[in-house]
Amino acid sequence: KVRHYKFDVEYIYKTPDCLEHVVMGINGQFPGPTIKAEVGDTLDIALTNKLHTEGTVIHWHGIRQIGTPWADGTAAISQCAINPGETFHYRFIVDRPGTYFYHGHYGMQRAAGFDLWHTSSHEQEVGLSSAPMRWIGEPQSLLINGRGQFNCSLAANFVNTTLPQCNFKGGEECAPKILQVAPKKTYRIRIASTTSLASLNLAISNHTLVVVEADGNYVHPFTVDSIDIYSGETYSVLLHTDQDPSQNYWLSVGIISRKSDTPQALTILNYNTNPASTFPILPPPITPLWDDIERSKEFTKQIISRMGTPQPPKTADRLIYLLNTQSKIGNFIKWAINNVSLTLPTTPYLGAIKYKLNNTFDRNPPPERFPLDFDIFKTPVNPSTITGNGVYTFQLNEVVDVILQNANMLKENTSEVHPWHLHGHDFWVLGYGEGKFEPGVHQKSLNLTRAPLRNTAVIFPYGWTALRFKADNPGVWAFHCHIEPHLHMGMGVIFAEGVHKIRKVPTEALTCGATAKMFLNDTLH
Numbered sequence: 323k324v325r326h327y328k329f330d331v332e333y334i335y336k337t338p339d340c341l342e343h344v345v346m347g348i349n350g351q352f353p354g355p356t357i358k359a360e361v362g363d364t365l366d367i368a369l370t371n372k373l374h375t376e377g378t379v380i381h382w383h384g385i386r387q388i389g390t391p392w393a394d395g396t397a398a399i400s401q402c403a404i405n406p407g408e409t410f411h412y413r414f415i416v417d418r419p420g421t422y423f424y425h426g427h428y429g430m431q432r433a434a435g436f437d438l439w440h441t442s443s444h445e446q447e448v449g450l451s452s453a454p455m456r457w458i459g460e461p462q463s464l465l466i467n468g469r470g471q472f473n474c475s476l477a478a479n480f481v482n483t484t485l486p487q488c489n490f491k492g493g494e495e496c497a498p499k500i501l502q503v504a505p506k507k508t509y510r511i512r513i514a515s516t517t518s519l520a521s522l523n524l525a526i527s528n529h530t531l532v533v534v535e536a537d538g539n540y541v542h543p544f545t546v547d548s549i550d551i552y553s554g555e556t557y558s559v560l561l562h563t564d565q566d567p568s569q570n571y572w573l574s575v576g577i578i579s580r581k582s583d584t585p586q587a588l589t590i591l592n593y594n595t596n597p598a599s600t601f602p603i604l605p606p607p608i609t610p611l612w613d614d615i616e617r618s619k620e621f622t623k624q625i626i627s628r629m630g631t632p633q634p635p636k637t638a639d640r641l642i643y644l645l646n647t648q649s650k651i652g653n654f655i656k657w658a659i660n661n662v663s664l665t666l667p668t669t670p671y672l673g674a675i676k677y678k679l680n681n682t683f684d685r686n687p688p689p690e691r692f693p694l695d696f697d698i699f700k701t702p703v704n705p706s707t708i709t710g711n712g713v714y715t716f717q718l719n720e721v722v723d724v725i726l727q728n729a730n731m732l733k734e735n736t737s738e739v740h741p742w743h744l745h746g747h748d749f750w751v752l753g754y755g756e757g758k759f760e761p762g763v764h765q766k767s768l769n770l771t772r773a774p775l776r777n778t779a780v781i782f783p784y785g786w787t788a789l790r791f792k793a794d795n796p797g798v799w800a801f802h803c804h805i806e807p808h809l810h811m812g813m814g815v816i817f818a819e820g821v822h823k824i825r826k827v828p829t830e831a832l833t834c835g836a837t838a839k840m841f842l843n844d845t846l847h
């Protein structure tokens with residue numbers, strides 16, 4: 323079945339956190355419309371850019387785009403940014419069941435309203451690209467289903483009703499979306515972290531959660547008091563409504579892994595045996611301490627695949643190390659991978675590789691390892707880096723191991739969490755470890771029997787994460803830190819495989835750069 327949608331992307335006024343802002347919306351909605359489809363359906367989404375003065379694209383996060391790499395929605399990688407006034411058709415097959423989110427993938431457009439800043443994505447972009455850099459800071463509000471309350475805790479509201487912005491009748495644009503449940507049932511809550519920066523922890527007071535699915539793959543069920551969700555990750559949890567049905571309970575979402583003063587986002591779990599307005603007796607769950615990394619690791623390491631999930635090939639054909647460093651170019655701050663900071667070319671790679679337009683990007687592939695004597699625990703001895711846009715090219719069906727290696731930042735004794743997201747594939751997470759990955763020591767300890775399949779995995783401070791995937795999807799795919807400012811500062815790499823197998827890339831994906839010139843020449847001859 324083909325399902326047709328028409329998406330108009332435009333800036334609109336909204337009041338997502340009780341203050342009015344300009345946000346990027348679709349068909350006047352923020353967050354955008356929900357798409358419902360079944361596995362095997364073809365989605366045909368006609369996206370019209372009504373932004374007037376900037377391009378746009380949409381990435382369908384978690385959809386592998388098997389056979390349609392031009393529909394992945396990554397500007398300068400899988401397609402040209404769609405110009406103002408133009409319409410692009412995202413036509414692709416729904417390859418799997420699950421709940422996925424979509425978002426902008428051009429410049430810092432994803433920051434145009436997910437966790438919420440009161441500065442525009444453009445202002446953030448200029449700040450990050452300035453010398454000295456102006457860091458974006460922490461978000462002003464966190465939103466649950468597009469709703470938050472700036473400068474007001476719902477929990478305080480009921481105690482201190484004098485704050486006018488905290489009084490809700492329920493119909494307000496920023497009033498929390500209440501989760502209504504019946505007692506003694508089991509609910510599946512589908513969670514995604516679409517944040518630009520924040521790592522999140524979600525909890526419901528007095529209730530445990532059973533994690534059953536991650537990034538579209540079932541996992542071995544495990545029970546927790548709260549769940550960590552890094553940017554780009556999605557989960558399903560089961561909630562048993564087995565608590566006192568004469569009460570309501572807080573659901574909280576707070577920030578972990580970065581020191582943040584952003585208040586928790588709250589909403590109410592409302593047992594339908596009482597009114598939604600019944601004030602919970604229990605306080606909202608306390609978000610774990612931001613720097614309790616051991617707790618986060620413990621949570622993450624509990625994620626193993628459900629019995630029967632396809633397991634990784636026993637060996638890999640290729641091993642690539644990716645060292646993540648915060649670096650400098652002059653007085654500009656960048657993130658670099660093996661000392662290359664990614665800057666995207668003007669001709670999308672997919673067209674450039676397919677049509678052999680050779681000088682549109684660096685022909686030398688980027689390094690596959692970093693110097694053995696690099697001390698990941700210290701500030702870099704030589705922090706200066708270079709920009710680049712070379713590609714890691716794989717044989718079709720090559721089995722690739724990637725070791726993501728974290729390190730100290732420019733500041734002493736600091737190393738942050740980075741959630742890495744791969745386009746076009748799932749990967750198996752083979753393991754996490756402390757310090758520098760030593761193949762002789764660590765390779766033996768990797769999990770090859772219950773490795774979870776994911777499309778996003780974190781590296782913890784000063785640690786490594788080992789991934790394995792099969793390069794079986796012809797196309798050009800981004801692999802990058804899902805923290806929007808970090809990607810903007812160069813924290814990503816480009817993978818390509820089997821591009822010669824792709825029959826025809828729709829022209830509308832390539833009407834820019836050298837591919838546009840090529841089409842023009844073809845027409846003239």
Ligand SMILES: O=C1O[C@H]([C@@H](O)CO)C(O)=C1O
Pocket residue numbers: 457648731738808
């Ligand atoms: O890239 C980053 O820059 C800041 C900080 O290092 C400089 O202000 C930060 O926390 C990042 O993750």
